[in-house]
Amino acid sequence: MSDKPGFLARRFQQIAVAVFHAEVAAAGFDLTPVQYSALTALRAHPGVDQATLAGLIAFDRTTMGGVVDRLAQRGLLTRKPHPTDRRARTLEITAAGADLLDRVEPAVQRAQEIMVSGLDAAEAAEFLRLLRKAVEGCNALSRAPLTPA
Amino acid sequence: MSDKPGFLARRFQQIAVAVFHAEVAAAGFDLTPVQYSALTALRAHPGVDQATLAGLIAFDRTTMGGVVDRLAQRGLLTRKPHPTDRRARTLEITAAGADLLDRVEPAVQRAQEIMVSGLDAAEAAEFLRLLRKAVEGCNALSRAPLTPA
DNA sequence: GGGTGATTGACAGCATACTGATAATCAGTA
DNA sequence: TACTGATTATCAGTATGCTGTCAATCACCC
Helix, strand or coil: CCHHHHHHHHHHHHHHHHHHHHHHHHHCCCCHHHHHHHHHHHCCCCCHHHHHHHHHHHCCCCHHHHHHHHHHHHEEEEEEEEEEEEEEECECCCCCCCHHHHHHHHHHHHHHHHCCCCCCCCHHHHHHHHHHHHHCCCCCHHHHHHHHC | CCCHHHHHHHHHHHHHHHHHHHHHHCCCCCCCCHHHHHHHHHCCCCCCCCCHHHHCCCCCCCHHHHHHHHHHHCCEEEEEECCCCCCCEEEEHHHHHHHHHHHHHHHHHHHHHHHHCCCHHHHHHHHHHHHHHHHHCCCHHHHCCCCCC
């Protein structure tokens, strides 16, 4: 089983989420990896609509609805009607959201290091390169491909 | 964002599941990656209980309940009372389950290759080695660590 | 032989993810 | 301008995964 990339993909994701949760909770915060990604992308691209934000981090449009709901409910972002397109809603990170991102950053960084702590520095760098390359090569194969700005 | 192992982990898992689904569906079957793993492990270890099966493939005990329910409902495995431990249920793969595994195997193999099609053969081998090493190094960090027989 | 701690399977509840469908709207064309 | 096709957000439904909790049961130790 452990020689199948698909099985290891699931396992690595499982570990990544657990480590993220553990570090972020230990630092006193309550934020999922998905919520962190969404807020980070929103800070870099203020004013986008939900579909565009989803494309920036390869989320499914449907999933993004729920994520945005929960973040808005906690006051970490705002959702206002788009000035010209009446279908869309414009998203903006709030001061509370940006502040939370700043304060949680050290925990997130620690989590990223722990995930690859089984590898030495050279291996970790090579692993990251190959993982990025594999993901980019298959970008179009998921329902929600990455769509840069 | 693409330099964070956590983000790439989620993305690679997302792609892996999509590719698995696409190949398996194209071959005319209806089986999720998780169901495939469970059936495969059960065939290799007939008669185990749910908790043991979960440990063999690093599933959460709670998740395994639902997976087993759906597989039993489709007649791919059976769930009988354990002969000595009245808490446990003994799981067995059925002939239909084993037959399905055999017939779906080529599609699963194709999916595994597609997932790493962005890498050449040497890179894919090294990627698999590093991924396996990273996962093993962090095995204890998830709620559901891998527990070999 | 009785009490204690661990284990098994289940439950409710939350958060991703996907499929397929829909209504509202927009944009470009006939 | 009317029509067509694409796009935005949402909905119902299914399947993972996790947290925490619970009752039933087991295994071990005093």
